[in-house]
Amino acid sequence: ETGVTQSPTHLIKTRGQQVTLRCSSQSGHNTVSWYQQALGQGPQFIFQYYREEENGRGNFPPRFSGLQFPNYSSELNVNALELDDSALYLCASSGGTSGEETQYFGPGTRLLVL
Amino acid sequence: GENVEQHPSTLSVQEGDSAVIKCTYSDSASNYFPWYKQELGKRPQLIIDIRSNVGEKKDQRIAVTLNKTAKHFSLHITETQPEDSAVYFCAASRSWGKLQFGAGTQVVVTP
Numbered sequence: 001e002t003g004v005t006q007s008p009t010h011l012i013k014t015r016g017q018q019v020t021l022r023c024s025s026q027s028g029h030n031t032v033s034w035y036q037q038a039l040g041q042g043p044q045f046i047f048q049y050y051r052e053e054e055n056g057r058g059n060f061p062p063r064f065s066g067l068q069f070p071n072y073s074s075e076l077n078v079n080a081l082e083l084d085d086s087a088l089y090l091c092a093s094s095g096g097t098s099g100e101e102t103q104y105f106g107p108g109t110r111l112l113v114l
Numbered sequence: 115g116e117n118v119e120q121h122p123s124t125l126s127v128q129e130g131d132s133a134v135i136k137c138t139y140s141d142s143a144s145n146y147f148p149w150y151k152q153e154l155g156k157r158p159q160l161i162i163d164i165r166s167n168v169g170e171k172k173d174q175r176i177a178v179t180l181n182k183t184a185k186h187f188s189l190h191i192t193e194t195q196p197e198d199s200a201v202y203f204c205a206a207s208r209s210w211g212k213l214q215f216g217a218g219t220q221v222v223v224t225p
Contacts, residue, residue, distance in 0.1 A: 033212065042120075042203050042215030043158065056212050090157065094210065101146060101210055105157040 003027055004093050004106035012112045013081050021076045021109045023091030031055070031095035032074040033103060034066060037088040049074055050095065078111075086113045116141040118206050120216025127194050127223055135219045137204035138186040144206040147180060147187050148213070153200045161202075162189070194223045 003026035013019050025032050031050045035043035045058035049068035063079040072093075078085055088110050092103035117140040127133050139147075145166035150158035164171045164178045164187065171178050175194075180187040187206075191198055201220050205213040 031210065035213075040218075042205075042218050043213070045212040045214065048212060058212060092213075102148065102160055102163060103213060104160070105150075107157045 004091065004104050006089075006091055006106040006109050008109055009107065010110045010112075012114065014114050015081055015083060017081050017113075018077065018079045019081060019111060021078075021089050021091075021111075023074045023076070023093075023106055025072045025074070025091075025093035026104055028096040029093035029104075030072050031093065032068055032072065033092045033094070034074070034076050035090045035092065036060075036085075037090055037108070039087070043090055046076065081113045083113050086111060116144060116206055116214040118204060118214050118216045120204050120219060122219060123217065124220045125222070127221070129194060129196060129223055129225050131194055133189075133191040133194055133198070133221055133223075135189045135202055135204065135221075136186060137188070137206075137216050138184075139206040139214075140185065141206065141208070141214075142185065143208050144214075145209060146207050147178070148205050149178060149189050150203045150205065150215075151200045152203065152218075158203060191221075194221075196223050196225055199223045 005024045033048040034046040037043040047057040048055045052068045065077045068074045088108045090108045092105045094103045120137045148163035152158045177190040201218045204216045
């Protein structure tokens with residue numbers, strides 16, 4: 001298993017609510033990428049954070065936002081939840097002084113929007 | 115942007131046979147190609163990766179080949195075992211960039 005952790009593991013929200021998901025990167029990694037994985041599909045890139053700055057964004061609306069903290073952990077915030085936001089949200093860490101390019105995934109947060 | 119296509123979507127093999135999954139990509143600047151295995155309800159786990167300066171890479175029963183000219187890469191699993199049953203995803207990216215994933219291949223290995 002990787003050293004990447006995520007919380008919570010599961011979450012149920014209703015339409016219009018807001019949610020915050022958390023990710024702790026693997027020791028030594030300074031880059032966190034977030035992905036949305038709908039049922040039966042491949043992960044879709046949301047955005048990437050490198051040294052506390054957004055470093056690339058996928059085709060997701062502004063209500064998807066994020067943060068990275070000095071310890072390189074990260075949050076994904078989603079406002080005004082929609083039914084289609086129901087998915088597995090994965091974070092992946094990489095980078096660091098070794099320049100590790102491989103992205104190691106956390107276990108994910110499964111979000112259900114009712 | 116990058117687009118990755120993956121085939122087949124499902125693959126059934128007899129235990130001991132080989133399995134091959136193929137992916138094509140569109141962005142000629144992509145230079146990193148990982149393969150992930152995802153078991154039901156679990157995180158994607160890297161099984162092998164290849165960079166654009168290498169044509170082939172092997173790790174025990176798993177191998178990946180890359181054809182930069184044709185912009186396609188393939189995963190080969192030999193001597194398949196029931197524990198190889200999972201969904202396999204290919205991906206492509208530029209250096210340290212976002213991973214663009216294929217749609218996945220459900221591999222079922224029957225004893």
